[in-house]
Amino acid sequence: MTQTSLDDDELFGEAASEMRSDVEASLDEARAALPDADAVWDVEADNTLGVLNALKTALDVGDAEDHLRDAKKWYTMGERADAFEDAEDLAEDIETVEELVETVEDAREQVGDLTATIPQLRSTLEEFAADDEQADADGDAEAEAGA
Structure with missing residues (x-):
């Protein structure tokens, strides 16, 4: 074996x-x-909408997607x-982080849907209650007029 091929093998x-280290570092950054x-579980607010908005903010994956993409990129190159x-452990770690990112994003989307629905629901319930009170008042007025 020539010195050049030994150097090439060593460099490879x-x-x-280094590629493995890059994948592991990117996965660590994605997890971080x-x-x-606790930020997802302990939320403080004055009302339901405030809780939902705080939860939606807490469910932001931040740069996790970018770090996961870097990990997948270096992993694919290495493979x-x-x-x-x-590399089975790397593939499993990538899959685990990817599934967690997707789960958090799904939860954030569901909270976003609730955030949009709750104010409309409240308004509808208030209108219903006001209409019901008005119907009761009209019924009482008719009863007094007939007596």
Whole structure:
């Protein structure tokens, strides 16, 4: 084996190691960018809409998607170059983080839907209650007039 091929193998090994480190670092950054469990659970507000808005804000995945994309990019490069000896753990970690990001985004979307629905529901219920009170008042007035 020539010195050049030994150097090439050594360089490839270093590059593969760096790629793995890049994937792991990006996954760590993605995990760190996800919402904190307490921020999602402990929300303070004066009313339901305030709670929903605070929850929606807490469910923001931030830069997690970008970091996950970087991890997937470096992982794909490494896989295609056959640079990883054992990459199953990386693939599992990527899948786990990806599923969590999707779950948080789905929850945020559901909260957003509720945030849009609750004020309209309140308004409808107030109108219904006012109409019901008016009907009761009209019925009492008719009863007094007939007596």
